[in-house]
Structures are given as C-alpha cells and as structure tokens.
Amino acid sequence: MLAMGTEGGKNGYVGLILVSHSASIAQGVAELVAQVAGEEVPIVAIGGAPDGSLGTDGGKVLEALREAATGHGAVVLMDLGSSVLAVRAAQGELSPTELERVVVADAPLVEGALAAGVVASTGASAHEVATAAQEARVANKL
Amino acid sequence: MPTSSERIAVLPDEVALHARPAGAFVKDAARFESSIAVAANGKSANAKSILEVLGLGATGGTELTLSASGDDAAEAVDHLATLVAQLVE
Numbered sequence: 001m002l003a004m005g006t007e008g009g010k011n012g013y014v015g016l017i018l019v020s021h022s023a024s025i026a027q028g029v030a031e032l033v034a035q036v037a038g039e040e041v042p043i044v045a046i047g048g049a050p051d052g053s054l055g056t057d058g059g060k061v062l063e064a065l066r067e068a069a070t071g072h073g074a075v076v077l078m079d080l081g082s083s084v085l086a087v088r089a090a091q092g093e094l095s096p097t098e099l100e101r102v103v104v105a106d107a108p109l110v111e112g113a114l115a116a117g118v119v120a121s122t123g124a125s126a127h128e129v130a131t132a133a134q135e136a137r138v139a140n141k142l
Numbered sequence: 143m144p145t146s147s148e149r150i151a152v153l154p155d156e157v158a159l160h161a162r163p164a165g166a167f168v169k170d171a172a173r174f175e176s177s178i179a180v181a182a183n184g185k186s187a188n189a190k191s192i193l194e195v196l197g198l199g200a201t202g203g204t205e206l207t208l209s210a211s212g213d214d215a216a217e218a219v220d221h222l223a224t225l226v227a228q229l230v231e
Contacts, residue, residue: 036165036192111193118165118192122172139193
C-alpha cells in the first residue's frame with residue numbers, strides 16, 4: 001500500500017482510495033493523479049493479493065476505508081471483479097457514520113481517478129468528487 | 143449582476159493542453175463561481191472538467207476561446223488567458 005500526501009484526508013482534502021488487481025496499476029494511477037491534480041490530495045493505492053500476486057487484499061481495503069472515514073473522507077475507485085467485491089464487502093463492515101465519509105464511485109479507474117483528483121484538489125466534498133469521477137463514464141476522448 | 147465575458151488565448155507553441163498543463167488550467171478555473179467554457183478545434187469543453195478539457199486535444203499554438211458567464215466572468219477569463227499564455231510543459 002502506497003500512501004501519497006497525508007493519510008485519510010486529514011490535511012483538509014478528500015482523499016482517493018484506488019483499488020486494483022495490480023499493485024503497479026494502483027501505484028501508477030496514483031502517480032498520474034498526483035502529477036495532474038497536485039500532491040495535496042491524499043491517495044492510497046491498494047493493489048495485488050496478500051502474497052503479491054494479482055488479486056485483491058480485502059483486509060487492506062477495509063483498513064484504508066476505515067482510516068479514510070476518520071479524516072475528511074475519501075472516494076473509492078476500483079478496477080473490476082474482485083476489487084469491486086472487496087470494496088463492497090468492506091462497506092458492509094463500516095458504520096453508517098463511516099459510510100457517509102467514504103463514497104464509492106462507479107467509474108473507470110484511470111479516467112475517474114484523474115477527474116476525482118482534480119476536483120478533490122479544489123477542496124470539494126466527497127460527493128462532488130465522486131460525481132466528477134462518474135462523469136468519466138461519458139467523457140469523449142476523440 | 144451576472145455578466146458574460148469572452149477572450150481568446152493562444153497556447154504557447156511547445157505546450158499542448160495535455161495532462162499537467164490541463165490540470166493547472168482546470169484547477170484555476172474551478173476557483174471561479176462563473177460557468178466557464180473553453181473551445182478549440184470546433185469543440186467546446188467545461189473548463190472545470192479535466193476530462194472535457196483533455197478531450198479538446200489542443201496542441202501547442204492552438205487558439206482557445208474562453209467564455210464565462212457569472213459574477214466573476216471577466217476576472218475568470220482574464221486570469222485563465224494569462225495562465226494559458228504562461229503554461230509550461
């Protein structure tokens with residue numbers, strides 16, 4: 001797990017939690033977002049199974065969501081399959097108060113994280129950040 | 143009273159409106175209350191949306207039309223026009 005900036009949105013900005021099957025993907029997206037959005041947005045990148053192979057570590061996902069819920073909150077983006085299942089399972093473990101601060105975005109990981117990061121860097125709320133991420137579903141590239 | 147304002151800005155020859163410069167542009171646009179559009183190559187984007195701005199595909203030397211509507215419209219287009227002219231890779 002790679003933490004960029006301060007943890008869990010404690011510096012006043014909503015953070016991003018990126019969940020991928022691959023540690024390299026999660027970390028690479030985090031680096032891209034930091035470069036475009038700036039270093040002030042806290043990003044936690046979670047990728048790979050506990051043994052380092054491709055997969056998802058549900059424990060790390062839950063830990064990251066819990067941590068984010070204690071700060072200014074976070075928006076969660078994930079790639080697909082077991083990443084989505086792990087995030088949903090972790091949501092099931094959170095209290096209603098924690099769930100208000102951790103918003104899961106139904107969005108493409110790379111484009112959604114970029115949009116979310118830029119909006120988060122303006123000091124927007126978790127819901128505004130998640131909405132920006134979800135706009136990535138319809139944004140044209142050409 | 144809300145006003146509208148428009149200005150043309152030209153990207154420096156060597157700077158495309160790709161990830162980093164576009165990020166700088168969008169972050170500054172988001173500081174204004176006005177709604178702001180940026181148009182180039184026959185396409186128009188919400189200046190506060192990184193994905194829309196990237197979707198313009200504006201390369202170095204491209205003329206950007208900045209238009210804003212709202213209480214701080216004039217300030218917004220002036221600020222963004224200056225920023226565009228000073229963008230670096």
